[in-house]
Amino acid sequence: MATKDKYSVLLPTYNERRNLPIITWLLERTFTANNLDWELIIIDDGSPDGTQDIAKQLITAYNTKSQQRIVLKPRAGKLGLGTAYVHGLQFAKGNFVIIMDADFSHHPKFLPKMIALQKEGNYDIVTGTRYAGDGGVYGWDLKRKLVSRGANLFADTVLRPGVSDLTGSFRLYKKDVLQKVITSTESKGYSFQMEMMVRAKAMGFKVAEVPISFVDRVYGDSKLGGEEIAEYLKGVLNLWMKV
Amino acid sequence: MTRAQQTLSIGLLVASVYMVAFLGLAPLPAVIQNELIPVLPIWAIVSFGAYLLFKLGYGVLTFNDVPEARAELMREIQEAREELKKKGVEVD
Secondary structure: OOOOOEEEEEEEEOOOOOHHHHHHHHHHHHHHHOOOEEEEEEEEEOOOOOHHHHHHHHHHHHOOOOOOOEEEOOEOOOOOHHHHHHHHHHHOOOOEEEEOOOOOOOOHHHHHHHHHHHHHHOOOEEEEEOOOOOOEEEOOOHHHHHHHHHHHHHHHHHHOOOOOOOOOOOEEEEHHHHHHHHHOOOOOOHHHHHHHHHHHHHOOOOEEEEEOEEEOOOOOOOOOOHHHHHHHHHHHHHHHHHO | OOHHHHHHHHHHHHHHHHHHHHOOOOOOOHHHHHHHHHHHHHHHHHHHHHHHHHHHHHHHHOOOEOHHHHHHHHHHHHHHHHHHHHOOOOOO
């Protein structure tokens, strides 16, 4: 093997003071146990709760002279998820990029599986799915499940995307693939993750799925109001027309 | 070609084929022409609706709950907090 693989985790944060240290600990443990070269890029959007202080403490705790595992690249304010990834990508030294949420809904233990699957088929993207295989969710009541299945069914029927979990945001990308896809993306919010996947497939990239278990909202409440649902439906129809 | 263009093109094609049959422009057996063709659209819509409803219900019924995942996560959070405190990171 000429060049070794390095995995850059892009973690946009806003008020993740409680979750950040734990997710970092989980990432460090998983990567070390699997002998993988990694780095964590924290893109904090000016959190008022002191998330950046925690990030600096983590840097002191985990970084060594030879291995700058954790990097903090903050921004002045809430500037959106898409631009957070673009910002973080500039500093990513790895040839693979992982995007995930900071609130443990995406568990790092699935990363080795995603990485192994990627190597197996040289996939451009490996995405976690909550809806196929033994994927699942903890913490959703009947109503939430109904909304989720309904939303997925709607997107599936309208867009026929070929992935079982379209709004999932736990993904492993080849770095240049992410760069290409993200520059062509226009939406915000929920639609952003959907659009990335739909565009990636339209561009002909190879996508594989790994079932994941999604533990929702360990701290705090799950927010899914009528407005979000309306935004989502508009997002799907928008994609139907544009891609 | 966008998804919309694709869907609308296929829709147009199906509609044209149906119109040919509906207007009696193609030679069809009487039973099919008089009994089947007129109700085909409504039958297709109802069947599709029923299919979607079934998929939805099935999806909700077979939704995979993962309580073990949460239990495991809770344990890991505990472990993480202890180790992090030792390393001098604030955990609240």
